[in-house]
Amino acid sequence: MDIIERFLKYVSYETTSNEESETTPSSDKEIVLLKELVKEMKDLGLNAFYKGGFAYGDIKSDSNKSDTIFLMAHVDTSPDASGKDVKPRIVHFDGSPIKLNENRALDPKVFESMCYHLNHDLIVTDGTTLLGGDDKAGVAIILDTVEKILKRGNYPNIKVCFSPDEEIGRGTKGIDLEYIKKDTDKIYAYTVDGGEIMGFSYENFNAASAKVIAEGVSIHPSIGKNKLINAMEVIAEFHDHLPKCRPENTEGREGFIHLVGMKGLVERAEYVYILRSFEKDELESFKNAFLESKNIINKKYNKDLITVEIRDSYKNMKEVIDKHPYTVDIVHEVYKEMNIPCVDWPIRGGTDGATLSHMGLPCPNLGTGGDNFHGVYEYLDIDEMKTMVQIITKIMDKLE
Ligand SMILES: [Zn+2]
Structure with missing residues (x-):
């Protein structure tokens, strides 16, 4: 043959x-x-x-x-x-x-x-x-x-x-x-x-994934003033604090953070991300950004609304x-x-x-x-x- x-x-x-x-x-x-x-x-x-x-x-x-x-x-x-x-x-x-x-x-x-x-x-x-x-x-x-x-x-x-x-x-x-x-x-x-x-x-990339969960407080919107906490709004705020390097604006040796999944209700919302970088240090800085963003939001609401789970994938x-x-x-x-x-x-x-x-x-x-x-x-x-x-x-x- x-x-x-x-x-x-x-x-x-x-x-x-x-x-x-x-x-x-x-x-x-x-x-x-x-x-x-x-x-x-x-x-x-x-x-x-x-x-x-x-x-x-x-x-x-x-x-x-x-x-x-x-x-x-x-x-x-x-x-x-x-x-x-x-x-x-x-x-x-x-x-x-x-x-x-x-x-x-x-x-x-x-x-x-x-x-x-x-x-x-x-x-x-x-x-x-x-x-x-x-x-x-x-x-x-x-x-x-x-x-x-x-x-x-x-x-x-x-x-x-x-x-x-x-x-x-x-x-x-x-x-x-x-x-x-x-x-x-x-x-x-x-x-x-x-x-x-x-x-x-x-x-090749070093890779990790992150699961972010926001817990909210659901209450009828008619009586929600100062009581209702919308988990979907909170998690969107969290997302806003992350570095803006995305697959759609990076190439070559640049790393990225990529949102790959979301689901949400007023009471609970979840975002799933993948993190990629050729440099170990940069990957660590991405992971830290998740923790910093969590701290900013939790401090703002004076409540542990956000939790972050990070897992390493490949190296x-x-x-x-x-x-x-x-x-x-x-x-x-x-x-x-x-x-x-x-x-x-x-x-x-x-x-x-x-x-x-x-x-x-x-x-x-x-x-x-x-x-x-x-x-x-x-x-x-x-x-x-x-x-x-x-x-x-x-x-x-x-x-x-
Ligand atoms: Zn192949």
């Missing part, structure tokens, strides 16, 4: 993850593809098995190398758009809009990052489903690389993991880290998941990566030698690699050549996907 056949095969499986489900994987449909991947890995000559929602594979170096490369991609697709009956189509992008169907087109004036893919072959959707390049492109890249290097010979120790439920934040739940680290010396671990291949990511992988810079240095070296532009690309979110890093396996992310994820405008750059195979091969060739 060439890499395109591989990719087209994988997107024919519906693997949408399901937030409502409690099981791992969240959908039985993911298991079907995971087990197929086990079979494919066995056919390639890896020791492969399915365990608890994950497909694993490994093979020892044929040339007594002690380093190990670990590659991971997720098989699920985002529940934000349908992943059923995906009808992919290959088109050459000459700079003009690509018609997906009667009503929808991929227009480079709207999707500016298409400029990176000029004169490349793209795989696009029919405008009714997502493509599933996120992250079946990663799966195809990993297995194509492994297939080629096993055929060629002189490879390092290789370990592979295909995971479920990344899109619903559970991509490392139940992962067998012991197996991954077993019999290894130095591991070069990477997730292969993301956008343009020039983007290399070893930094920036950079603090771990910085202690193991070899995983980053080797990638920079390879891009430079291959004369491919490389931009260190902080992820304005979390990754499975971030979780793995904090579990003790430093794990930056390599791109796949995909774009416009989680929707009908998703597309994948075939040329970039093939270049990533060469990049990973070159990383492997540098291992000792």
Whole structure:
């Protein structure tokens, strides 16, 4: 199978993850593809098995190398758009809009990052489903690389993991880290998941969430003077005291506070927020702002009307990566030698690699050549996907 056949095969499986489900994987449909991947890995000559929602594979170096490369991609697709009956189509992008169907087109004036893919072959959707390049492109890249290097010979120790439920934040739940680290010396671990291949990511947000509750005093408005306290008014006042950095007015390395949910009655109101920052200190300052705002309001009313609960979610992988810079240095070296532009690309979110890093396996992310994820405008750059195979091969060739 060439890499395109591989990719087209994988997107024919519906693997949408399901937030409502409690099981791992969240959908039985993911298991079907995971087990197929086990079979494919066995056919390639890896020791492969399915365990608890994950497909694993490994093979020892044929040339007594002690380093190990670990590659991971997720098989699920985002529940934000349908992943059923995906009808992919290959088109050459000459700079003009690509018609997906009667009503929808991929227009480079709207999707500016298409400029990176000029004169490349793209795989696009029919405008009714997502493509599933996120992250079946990663799966195809990993297995194509492994297939080629096993055929060629002189490879390092290789370990592979295909995971479920990344899109619903559970991509490392139940992962067998012991197996991954077993019999290894130095591991070069990477997730292969993301956008343009020039983007290399070893930094992501630190994340927390906050639940704010306001207690009011309800009484008939006709007799409310000096007695009624409207929890919804109080919580709105609280909100007003928070720093004004929002996702809609921040970008790049700027952090934000984002209101994601609210419910309210006169008697009780609740706001839910997410807090994000690349800097630990800034995240702490956001948390402090919640406590300060609470104190201001409670002081004003001379009553503990507001309570704040803050919870940490995930952490920036950079603090771990910085202690193991070899995983980053080797990638920079390879891009430079291959004369491919490389931009260190902080992820304005979390990754499975971030979780793995904090579990003790430093794990930056390599791109796949995909774009416009989680929707009908998703597309994948075939040329970039093939270049990533060469990049990973070159990383492997540098291992000792
Ligand atoms: Zn992904």
